[in-house]
Amino acid sequence: MPLVDLIYRCPLCGADAMREENDRVAGCRACARVYEHIPERGRIRVEGHDGSVLEVDVEDLVAGTARADVGEVVAPVVAVDAVVRVARDEESVTYRRTLIGFVESRGPALSGRLSLHHDRIDFKPDAGPALTWPLLGVRALQTASASVQISPLGGGVVTFRILGDSPRRWEELVRSRIRNAWRAAGRGEIVEFQPRIRTR
Amino acid sequence: MAHPTEPTVWYRISQPLARWWVGALVRARFEGLENLPASGPCLLLPNHQSVLDPLLLQGTLPRPVDSMTKSTQFSSRFFRWLLPRVHAFPVRRYRIDAQSVRVVLRRLEQGCVVCVYPEGERSWDGCLQPLRRGTLRLILRAGVPVVPVGIDGTYRTWPRWARRPRRGFTAHVRLGTPIHFGPYRDRQEREAALPEAERVLRNALLELSGEAARVRVASPPIVPVAQPESVPAPGVRAPRPGASRSDAEER
Numbered sequence: 359m360p361l362v363d364l365i366y367r368c369p370l371c372g373a374d375a376m377r378e379e380n381d382r383v384a385g386c387r388a389c390a391r392v393y394e395h396i397p398e399r400g401r402i403r404v405e406g407h408d409g410s411v412l413e414v415d416v417e418d419l420v421a422g423t424a425r426a427d428v429g430e431v432v433a434p435v436v437a438v439d440a441v442v443r444v445a446r447d448e449e450s451v452t453y454r455r456t457l458i459g460f461v462e463s464r465g466p467a468l469s470g471r472l473s474l475h476h477d478r479i480d481f482k483p484d485a486g487p488a489l490t491w492p493l494l495g496v497r498a499l500q501t502a503s504a505s506v507q508i509s510p511l512g513g514g515v516v517t518f519r520i521l522g523d524s525p526r527r528w529e530e531l532v533r534s535r536i537r538n539a540w541r542a543a544g545r546g547e548i549v550e551f552q553p554r555i556r557t558r
Numbered sequence: 559m560a561h562p563t564e565p566t567v568w569y570r571i572s573q574p575l576a577r578w579w580v581g582a583l584v585r586a587r588f589e590g591l592e593n594l595p596a597s598g599p600c601l602l603l604p605n606h607q608s609v610l611d612p613l614l615l616q617g618t619l620p621r622p623v624d625s626m627t628k629s630t631q632f633s634s635r636f637f638r639w640l641l642p643r644v645h646a647f648p649v650r651r652y653r654i655d656a657q658s659v660r661v662v663l664r665r666l667e668q669g670c671v672v673c674v675y676p677e678g679e680r681s682w683d684g685c686l687q688p689l690r691r692g693t694l695r696l697i698l699r700a701g702v703p704v705v706p707v708g709i710d711g712t713y714r715t716w717p718r719w720a721r722r723p724r725r726g727f728t729a730h731v732r733l734g735t736p737i738h739f740g741p742y743r744d745r746q747e748r749e750a751a752l753p754e755a756e757r758v759l760r761n762a763l764l765e766l767s768g769e770a771a772r773v774r775v776a777s778p779p780i781v782p783v784a785q786p787e788s789v790p791a792p793g794v795r796a797p798r799p800g801a802s803r804s805d806a807e808e809r
Contacts, residue, residue, distance in 0.1 A: 448650075451632060453642035459657050461629040461638070461648050498652040501679065502630050503718075509652040517630075526682050526719070552678060553654050553692060 360384075361395045364416065365402075436531060439521040440472035442481050442489070446514040462515050472518055474531060477539055479508070481518075491516065493539040499551040501529045508532070509554075562668040563597075565622040568643035576617035580610055583723050584715045588618060590733035593705055596621075599666040600736065601697060602673040603759065604707035605767050606680045608716045610723075611709050614731060615673060616644070624665050625673045626658060645670075651678060659696060666702050676759065684713035686763055694755050698748045701741020706734040706759060708766020732766040 361384040362376045368386035375387040382395045394403040401413045445462035452458065470483035481489045491510050498509040505519045506528050520528050536555070537548050546557035565573070580586065594600070602623060604611060616623050622645050629648040632638045641648075649658035662672050674696070677687040697704055711729030716722075739755050742748040764770040 451638060451642065451648055453647075457657070458642055458661055459629065459632075459648035459655070460650060461632040462650070464633060500651055502628060502651075507652060515650075515652050524719075550691070552690075553651060 361393060361402075364395070365393060435473050435475055437471055437473040438523045438528070439469070440481070441467050441469045441519040441521065442472065442483070443467050443517045443519075444489070444514065445517070446512075448514075464517070472520075474528075474535060476535060479532070493536045494543055494545075496536055496555065498554045499529070499532060499536065501525055506532060562665060563622070563670055566643050566645065568640065569616075569622055569645055572644050573617055576613040580613045580617055583725055584610065584614075584712060585728040586614055586618065586731060587728060588731050588733075590735075591620070593733040593735050594619060594621060594671070595703055595705075595736065597669065599669050599700075599702040600671050601666070601700060601702055601704045602671055602707055603676050603693075603697075603704055603763070604673065604709050604731075605686050605763050606675040606677050607684055607709055608680060608712035608718070610712045610716055610729070611675075612673070614709070614712065614729060615707070618731075619671070621671050623673045624670050626662065626675070628679075654692065659699075662696060663700060666700050676763075680718040681713065682718055684717065686760065686767065686769055689756055689760060691752065691756075694752055694759070695748055697759075698740045698742045698751055698755055701739065703736035703738055704759070705736050706762040706766055708732045708734070708763055708768065710768040730768065734762050734766050737762065 360378055360381045362378045365384065366376055367374045368376060368391065377385045377387050379385055379392070382397070383392065385392045391404060396403055396413065399413070400415070402416055403411060403413050443464045443466070445464040447463045448460045449463050450457055450460055468481070468483040468486065470481055473480045473482075477493055479491045479493070483489070491508060495511040496508050497511060500507050502517070504525045505517045506525055507515050507517050509515050518528070519525075533551060536551075540546070540548055540555070540557065548555055549558050550556040594602075602615070602619075604615065612625055612627075616625065624645040624647065626649050627641060627646040629650045631646075632641060632648050647658065647661050649655050662674070665672050674693055676689040676693040678690040678693070679687070681687055709729065709731050711727050714727045715724055715729065737758060740748075740751070742751055761770075
């Protein structure tokens with residue numbers, strides 16, 4: 359299988375601009391990095407941020423959490439345009455004077471740029487202060503229609519409506535980053551993300 | 559005030575509307591409607607392929623169905639007004655929602671039919687997803703008849719990732735025979751019974767939704783191939799893989 363079929367999008371800069379050199383080598387037109395598959399070791403050789411040559415696992419590279427042999431963390435920042443709504447409070451829903459449940463009261467919709475780091479989710483709105491959610495402070499993760507939702511520590515729910523990319527892909531990306539962040543912090547393996555993150 | 563098992567006026571109005579709208583998009587075929595208990599409490603557990611599923615069920619089933627609905631559906635003022643009137647109640651999926659569990663148990667005590675989607679969300683690819691442990695615990699706690707419902711075809715009509723529906727497909731909705739679990743009042747008993755309940759329910763949903771049959775067709779049983787008794791002599795060509803027996807015999 360040609361390497362470009364394995365990493366069709368640059369794992370480091372996120373650009374959908376991979377160029378096939380040959381079956382084992384692929385380059386990114388956007389960031390000019392060159393990836394070389396080493397099938398006998400199941401790894402990929404790539405040039406690190408500081409110019410050193412690193413060897414990383416394919417899965418780690420795609421998940422953005424590859425730890426290089428020299429100790430450098432290769433954590434590409436993945437970014438996308440998004441609309442974010444933060445709900446901190448909840449309202450009761452009653453019917454025939456009986457409480458039937460609670461729903462979150464969502465705040466205003468903020469459009470801006472959402473970026474996923476190895477340890478946090480950042481959101482820079484077009485106007486207003488930036489928002490940050492550390493991955494270690496996420497209590498639950500789910501998708502709702504075309505949105506990814508997280509429940510941060512302190513309650514409430516944050517809805518990211520992903521524009522121009524797949525919410526499914528983003529759910530997987532955020533999941534893998536949370537999984538890796540929790541593992542690195544010694545919290546164990548996550549077995550469930552919903553209704554709350556549960557570890558083994 | 560009408561009894562909770564009686565449909566509300568808004569439910570009566572919305573039923574033919576839902577039937578008409580879904581009918582305009584997809585041909586619906588129902589099987590096993592007799593498996594829905596004529597009276598008394600029951601839990602309806604369908605697989606979730608599309609946004610059309612609740613409309614399909616509530617529009618057709620003879621008894622009013624109380625649906626556990628994600629809380630974000632109640633965000634707008636209109637839906638917050640309408641949904642409780644068509645027997646829906648909210649559940650916060652990003653936390654353990656004790657209130658929604660209380661509502662389910664209360665409605666079951668009143669003799670209602672309660673619908674819970676055990677996957678917790680719509681499928682992205684039409685395949686059955688892992689069943690939520692919270693739903694399984696609820697089933698074991700409630701101890702009422704559980705009717706598994708297999709829905710097949712709504713994914714092709716309106717998958718989760720599509721903006722618009724596509725017409726011309728047929729949806730099959732199959733109601734299975736009621737399964738009895740529990741009731742397990744003790745938490746330890748419930749935890750012990752979870753794996754078996756999950757296995758039974760998952761198998762039932764796979765069969766009823768036709769997914770099990772599709773898997774069987776996609777991966778037919780492996781038939782052992784008879785080993786050749788002797789290695790062909792040099793210069794004798796071995797039969798090509800896939801060549802018929804007569805071809806090989808002719809050679």
